Amino acid sequence: MIESEREVALDEDPFTVHRRLLFGTAYRLLGSVADTEDVLQDSWLAWQKEDRSAVRNPRAYLVRTVTNLALNRLTSARATRESYIGPWLPEPLLTSPDVAEDAELADTVSTALLVVLETLAPVERAVFVLREAFAFSHAEIAEILGRPEPTVRQIAHRARKHVDDRRPRYDADSVRHHEVTARFRAACAGGDLNVVMELLAPDVVAWSDGGGKITAARRPLYGTDHVARWLLGVLAKPESAGAALEPATINAEPGLLITLCGQTIGTVSLGVSDGLVRHVRLQLNPDKLRGVNLL
Template sequence: MNERSEPTTGAAGSLAGGGRTDTATEAFVAHRNLLFTVAYEMLGSVADAEDVLQETWLRWMKVDVEQVHDERAYLVRITTRRSLDRLRTMKRRKEAYVGPWLPEPLLTAPDVAEDVELAESVSMALMLVLETLSPTERVVFVLREAFDVGYDEIADAVGKSPAAVRQIAHRARRHVDARRPREVVSPDQARAALESFQRALETRDLQGLLDVLASEVVLVSDGGGVKQAAARPIVGAGKVARFIVGGVGKAEVALTADHTMVNGNPALLLRADGEIDGVIAIRVESGRITGLYYVRNPEKLTRIESEIPLTLR
């Protein structure tokens, strides 16, 4: 059964029956973390992912769950369709965004980092690559690569034939593979690079930064037009190091950097005079930092102190 032909509940035997409502609620709660992860990977925004979950819940409460054979698949399908609709709306929003746009960072539990597949799928580096896909390509890629959803199910969710979905998946995978990190880095390796970066940041050590930054490093900063940030990505170790020493490390207020786990990977939470000022996530390859993702937009930092549970299953 697909969502478009979903059974609706009648006035007599539907919401009046507490058992049916309880069953629907239990199913939604059981899969909520999965549905949030699906929506977040597709949207890159916590606020939009939460809105999609609310829309999914409202749609789900109209369904006769007794006629649903696979609750997980059904709920993922609803979430996918709502996310795809929202992705198309977000595209216009991002076109009007001031400066570079970065995904909203998530505070994640340490066990997310231990799940290599999950940590890689929600990493800031990969999430930024997903921004280069079309809405349909992104949805297909996320469902197939991160959640191992079958082509037939994806086809039903996006309204295309299985053959078309296979082609889209192949094209999206090739596109992402050409841009994603070339190696899997352990949390310890990422943490070591981050610690070196932190020491150089706090001491404004230009040479220390040059030692930990790869020559082709790219820094992307997101202030959303509210906080100061680079108007475009900065490329090259020398330029990035000078920007950090002359900008981030030269704050007029007391700046502290605390280690945290963002999107399943080690990151720094920056505070200015005790107030949250930004988050710096990194991409590491061969022991050096190849990507720095600096989120300062206050609207994207409202949930950075509350852990959000994620799962691929």
């Protein structure tokens, strides 16, 4: 798993040992690979200055440092996202197969959940991530956040209910998801409008994030015909210019990379239920594609 940890060797830096855990924590809090890397850099600098002899639990200390730095950044980022041009989507992240095979871990990094987490207050998001993704106890979270344990329990309950009420329900069958994604890819690449429409649910919704830098729909698109024609306009035309749709595991789910001359210029994430595509999310903002080059 991406957050799996091993025994710390006596001569090994705990920051290196726990780096995947720290990256996973910050990414789920921020939904941004670039911001996550900045937080890890700041955390590493703080760790280098720390008196290690006074740190009894390096793992807890590092998680606390990363969480607090991420919360500070998230608070300012929320103001920036209010003026964001068009729909805001999290930065996609290429994930290894072992993450996708762990259903619970995969769910906590899915694009759909990251979108829902954006609707939580920063502290609620932190409590949810630490509790649901990494199974920290309420007492541990209370220590990390510097809040009373009863308060953390209340926040955890409120955040969980909020997420459960808003998260979309997709098929857990990864085989079906792969099959639908493969058919979707072939239909879009071939410009087959009829097949694309067959794959879309009647109430399908599509979002595209261009960040004002790449042409994209400024509002969500609804309905089979509207979404299908728009998708082909975006995904079919680049084929003649040498672009291609490549399968990839994005945020622990089957997805597609839009590539041109070996360079990724966009990603496609599909929400699939009952064999139909319910949600389509296209990330086209060039500033938010760093994560598709990470494993």
